[in-house]
Amino acid sequence: xxxxxxxxxxxxxxxxxxxxxxxxxxxxxxxxxxxxxxxxxxxxxxxxxxxxxxxxxxxxxxxxxxxxxxxxxxxxxxxxxxxxxxxxxxxxxxxxxxxxxxxxxxxxxxxxxxxxxxxxxxxxxxxxxxxxxxxxxxxxxxxxxxxxxxxxxxxxxxxxxxxxxxxxxxxxxxxxxxxxxxxxxxxxxxxxxxxxxxxxxxxxxxxxxxxxxxxxxxxxxxxxxxxxxxxxxxxxxxxxxxxxxxxxxxxxxxxxxxxxxxxxxxxxxxxxxxxxxxxxxxxxx
Amino acid sequence: xxxxxxxxxxxxxxxxxxxxxxxxxxxxxxxxxxxxxxxxxxxxxxxxxxxxxxxxxxxxxxxxxxxxxxxxxxxxxxxxxxxxxxxxxxxxxxxxxxxxxxxxxxxxxxxxxxxxxxxxxxxxxxxxxxxxxxxxxxxxxxxxxxxxxxxxxxxxxxxxxxxxxxxxxxxxxxxxxxxxxxxxxxxxxxxxxxxxxxxxxxxxxxxxxxxxxxxxxxxxxxxxxxxxxxxxxxxxxxxxxxxxxxxxxxxxxxxxxxxxxxxxxxxxxxxxxxxxxxxxxxxxxxxxxxxxxxxxxxxxxxxxxxxxxxxxxxxxxxxxxxxxxxxxxxxxxxxxxxxxxxxxxxxxxxxxxxxxxxxxxxxxxxxxxxxxxxxxxxxxxxxxxxxxxxxxxxxxxxxxxxxxxxxxxxxxxxxxxxxxxxxxxxxxxxxxxx
Numbered sequence: 001x002x003x004x005x006x007x008x009x010x011x012x013x014x015x016x017x018x019x020x021x022x023x024x025x026x027x028x029x030x031x032x033x034x035x036x037x038x039x040x041x042x043x044x045x046x047x048x049x050x051x052x053x054x055x056x057x058x059x060x061x062x063x064x065x066x067x068x069x070x071x072x073x074x075x076x077x078x079x080x081x082x083x084x085x086x087x088x089x090x091x092x093x094x095x096x097x098x099x100x101x102x103x104x105x106x107x108x109x110x111x112x113x114x115x116x117x118x119x120x121x122x123x124x125x126x127x128x129x130x131x132x133x134x135x136x137x138x139x140x141x142x143x144x145x146x147x148x149x150x151x152x153x154x155x156x157x158x159x160x161x162x163x164x165x166x167x168x169x170x171x172x173x174x175x176x177x178x179x180x181x182x183x184x185x186x187x188x189x190x191x192x193x194x195x196x197x198x199x200x201x202x203x204x205x206x207x208x209x210x211x212x213x214x215x216x217x218x219x220x221x222x223x224x225x226x227x228x229x230x231x232x233x234x235x236x237x238x239x240x241x242x243x244x245x246x247x248x249x250x251x252x253x254x255x256x257x258x259x260x261x262x263x264x265x266x267x268x269x270x271x272x273x274x275x276x277x278x279x280x281x282x283x284x285x
Numbered sequence: 286x287x288x289x290x291x292x293x294x295x296x297x298x299x300x301x302x303x304x305x306x307x308x309x310x311x312x313x314x315x316x317x318x319x320x321x322x323x324x325x326x327x328x329x330x331x332x333x334x335x336x337x338x339x340x341x342x343x344x345x346x347x348x349x350x351x352x353x354x355x356x357x358x359x360x361x362x363x364x365x366x367x368x369x370x371x372x373x374x375x376x377x378x379x380x381x382x383x384x385x386x387x388x389x390x391x392x393x394x395x396x397x398x399x400x401x402x403x404x405x406x407x408x409x410x411x412x413x414x415x416x417x418x419x420x421x422x423x424x425x426x427x428x429x430x431x432x433x434x435x436x437x438x439x440x441x442x443x444x445x446x447x448x449x450x451x452x453x454x455x456x457x458x459x460x461x462x463x464x465x466x467x468x469x470x471x472x473x474x475x476x477x478x479x480x481x482x483x484x485x486x487x488x489x490x491x492x493x494x495x496x497x498x499x500x501x502x503x504x505x506x507x508x509x510x511x512x513x514x515x516x517x518x519x520x521x522x523x524x525x526x527x528x529x530x531x532x533x534x535x536x537x538x539x540x541x542x543x544x545x546x547x548x549x550x551x552x553x554x555x556x557x558x559x560x561x562x563x564x565x566x567x568x569x570x571x572x573x574x575x576x577x578x579x580x581x582x583x584x585x586x587x588x589x590x591x592x593x594x595x596x597x598x599x600x601x602x603x604x605x606x607x608x609x610x611x612x613x614x615x616x617x618x619x620x621x622x623x624x625x626x627x628x629x630x631x632x633x634x635x636x637x638x639x640x641x642x643x644x645x646x647x648x649x650x651x652x653x654x655x656x657x658x659x660x661x662x663x664x665x666x667x668x669x670x671x672x673x674x675x676x677x678x679x680x681x682x683x684x685x686x687x688x689x690x691x692x693x694x695x696x697x698x699x700x701x702x703x704x705x706x707x708x709x710x711x712x713x714x715x716x717x718x719x
Contacts, residue, residue, distance in 0.1 A: 050595055111600065244430070244621045246428060246429050249430070250429075250630075255433070256432075257433050258702070260709035261702040261705035263709060264705040264708045268669060276449075276579050276585060276619050276621065277448075
């Protein structure tokens with residue numbers, strides 16, 4: 001494990017982080033990448049751990065498309081939205097940074113050990129805590145100030161009221177950074193906090209392009225041609241609302257086996273995702 | 286009137302002594318030996334016969350479990366005649382030995398003395414056997430994907446895991462798998478009958494089992510009850526489901542040791558039970574169908590239910606099923622709750638229609654090398670492995686299911702669309718919720 005220490009006074013200490021009210025005196029880094037990686041244009045993607053499958057797929061898509069456009073995707077490696085954002089970035093072959101609320105040598109939660117090892121292949125894991133420090137609830141809000149501090153903008157995907165993601169958004173606002181929010185269902189408690197941010201004037205995110213616009217980046221990834229035939233019809237149907245294979249089979253008048261086969265093609269090209277038997281579109285076109 | 290021998294002491298020697306014996310089936314042979322020893326029967330004639338049966342106090346001969354196994358043992362030992370209770374005679378006749386059915390000890394004595402002739406029992410003809418009632422697939426409305434997976438499971442002999450909220454018909458589907466399996470061949474039927482005879486679970490009036498058995502043990506069952514065991518080893522549910530279907534409802538509720546004990550039969554098709562008195566091998570080649578919810582409260586996947594399970598609890602619930610066991614399921618199907626309109630759907634295809642397709646596909650699958658994977662299909666598989674998490678074993682499972690799909694489609698080769706559908710049955714559950 002390649003672990004290094006970065007003092008606040010050191011030259012490669014990320015300038016954006018140094019600008020926040022209480023930057024950590026020491027930053028521990030894990031991974032092969034140079035510390036200068038943290039100076040690149042970065043975007044935080046944060047949200048609920050117990051997110052909906054909608055939140056999961058949106059986080060994945062944003063992670064993928066923003067990383068593909070060249071942004072470093074920063075998050076907290078927690079379950080739910082955080083890990084999906086990391087995974088999306090990795091899928092795009094992009095760079096992602098995880099900020100931990102525990103010792104730099106810990107993979108927390110343990111279920112994300114594989115994810116951690118993939119993150120450090122090209123990106124970094126960051127913590128203000130030295131090796132051996134146990135995870136503790138009060139360390140996570142402090143960790144969130146680093147996530148917000150490293151990035152020009154923070155994107156919130158599903159946040160409950162009084163949740164950790166809202167704390168990250170608060171830090172970002174205090175630091176004078178952009179806060180952007182993915183609109184959620186108004187009836188869902190997992191979106192209550194994020195929708196409240198929208199009411200307060202946060203920028204709504206309706207596509208990755210909205211985030212890229214804030215960075216002045218033109219969309220660099222061209223979507224593959226829209227699929228034709230059965231796959232195209234199924235995709236149009238899923239763009240309206242999520243559905244199970246049975247529902248798709250009935251609405252398209254096709255055998256469930258053929259529907260499943262067509263859906264895999266859409267899944268492999270990243271247009272749709274599946275969770276617990278329900279398929280949903282991950283991009284709008 | 287058969288007088289008790291005028292001896293002070295009678296020794297009954299059950300040789301070889303090292304072999305453990307139990308059961309009431311020795312009543313009749315001991316009684317007959319006693320009579321032959323006291324010259325009330327011609328010993329030479331008795332020695333031509335194998336005997337098994339329990340005696341009631343009034344001398345009636347009662348059937349015992351495992352008579353077919355005894356009959357086969359007798360035949361292998363070179364005997365050509367078996368004396369047994371009339372009730373077990375048709376079953377015993379299947380073993381290819383001449384069976385003398387007797388109702389009473391006196392009848393057996395009269396026969397052995399040559400005073401009475403008894404006609405050999407004939408094995409049951411398949412036409413005189415009552416078809417057991419199997420629930421029909423036509424009763425399942427909607428759930429097209431589940432039905433499709435069930436058909437694949439039957440055609441390709443795949444194990445299947447159905448995951449979804451309660452009340453979506455997971456168990457209902459699983460119970461209908463035996464009805465779409467091809468009927469047992471004669472050898473299979475004998476094998477299955479022998480196991481059930483030994484276990485004493487042969488249904489009354491049905492001396493031979495011709496249809497694939499179905500077993501659904503409760504999750505409170507012990508490992509011994511599931512895979513077999515006991516001081517004198519007995520076949521467990523896994524063996525009783527041999528050549529048929531073992532349904533484990535609410536898979537994560539089964540204790541971990543029970544689930545792990547199923548890995549051997551799933552791998553080898555046999556159960557070995559080691560005991561001080563030696564060890565027993567029971568065949569246990571069954572199709573496993575398991576059901577589970579998507580979360581501990583069961584609400585996940587049901588739009589109408591408000592599932593409050595935390596990610597940790599969901600992970601803990603799904604991790605109760607080990608990776609290793611999960612790897613044994615070729616088909617994993619998430620079954621979200623159908624909407625009301627689906628329940629109003631017309632009845633689906635009947636089991637007999639589906640079974641005809643299954644039989645045809647099995648035939649095609651037996652021609653080993655006909656179903657090769659096309660280059661395009663292999664390319665899709667490689668692309669998928671890059672994109673979705675798929676273990677080495679997972680890759681092999683997808684390839685296997687793709688072959689079954691091609692066989693059902695009547696194709697000459699495994700095409701990309703077959704592989705694509707197979708990919709949709711890879712495991713989405715069991716992996717920790719991210």
